[in-house]
Amino acid sequence: MSKPEFIYVTYIETTPEKLWHALTDGDFTARYWFGARLRSDWKVGSSFEMVRSDGNVSDAGKVVECDPPRRLAYTFINLSDKYKNEFPALATFVARTLWQARQANADA
Amino acid sequence: MSKPEFTYVTYIETTPEKLWQALTDGDFTERYWFAHRAASDWNVGSNYQFTLDGEKRLEGKVLISDPPRKLAYSWNGCSEEVRRERTSRVTFDLEPRGKVVKLTMTHDDLDEAGVTFRGIAEGWPMVLASLKSFLENGQILDIPRPVRAHEAVRA
Numbered sequence: 085m086s087k088p089e090f091i092y093v094t095y096i097e098t099t100p101e102k103l104w105h106a107l108t109d110g111d112f113t114a115r116y117w118f119g120a121r122l123r124s125d126w127k128v129g130s131s132f133e134m135v136r137s138d139g140n141v142s143d144a145g146k147v148v149e150c151d152p153p154r155r156l157a158y159t160f161i162n163l164s165d166k167y168k169n170e171f172p173a174l175a176t177f178v179a180r181t182l183w184q185a186r187q188a189n190a191d192a
Numbered sequence: 193m194s195k196p197e198f199t200y201v202t203y204i205e206t207t208p209e210k211l212w213q214a215l216t217d218g219d220f221t222e223r224y225w226f227a228h229r230a231a232s233d234w235n236v237g238s239n240y241q242f243t244l245d246g247e248k249r250l251e252g253k254v255l256i257s258d259p260p261r262k263l264a265y266s267w268n269g270c271s272e273e274v275r276r277e278r279t280s281r282v283t284f285d286l287e288p289r290g291k292v293v294k295l296t297m298t299h300d301d302l303d304e305a306g307v308t309f310r311g312i313a314e315g316w317p318m319v320l321a322s323l324k325s326f327l328e329n330g331q332i333l334d335i336p337r338p339v340r341a342h343e344a345v346r347a
Contacts, residue, residue: 093317
């Protein structure tokens with residue numbers, strides 16, 4: 085894991101399957117991701133694109149991990165000139181159910 | 193601002209006034225804050241405390257009280273394992289953004305190697321996710337209350 089990193093944890097009343105769908109289905113992301121539609125077949129090594137509501141591809145990368153409905157990771161970089169000297173970032177999503185959270189607490 | 197610090201930002205569909213009440217009114221905190229009940233007059237310099245089942249769990253002084261925009265208090269855990277740790281500080285900034293409120297919670301002045309730091313890093317996302325659900329849907333999240341090792345041993 086390279087620095088810097090930003091981690092955000094939240095708890096959502098849903099199922100891992102629905103959450104996975106919301107993270108990977110363009111129709112869903114367009115609803116909550118300010119109009120951005122994600123496009124990929126979500127296979128490891130496949131390309132990944134973020135398409136804005138005007139049809140322009142704003143960000144692109146590759147799928148690094150895909151283990152539905154638990155773990156998803158992809159690289160991405162904004163394609164505008166402003167970011168041309170930057171390295172792609174890596175985003176990783178990990179979903180845990182409350183049952184697993186209970187188990188983890190019990191094991192601690 | 194001193195290190196280490198823990199910052200959590202969330203956007204809640206509510207008003208700053210309702211959010212302020214949810215942060216300061218014991219009847220509200222008891223709902224979403226895993227049964228912890230807040231008590232204070234929330235004037236600067238006043239004491240406050242959080243109790244769980246009538247037992248004091250957390251106490252400190254009100255440092256900033258500017259309703260409904262900014263609230264800060266010192267933070268002293270009452271359990272045996274954290275009693276010797278330094279007093280930390282919690283600050284809530286409430287910033288209206290259209291129909292939602294941007295809530296920024298900063299917990300700083302923490303002991304880097306302390307139990308408090310580990311505990312609050314686990315606890316704040318649960319409490320604030322539950323608070324968001326409570327204000328937006330009237331329902332708290334059914335998250336199992338965090339079980340810490342020493343509590344499991346005692347129980």
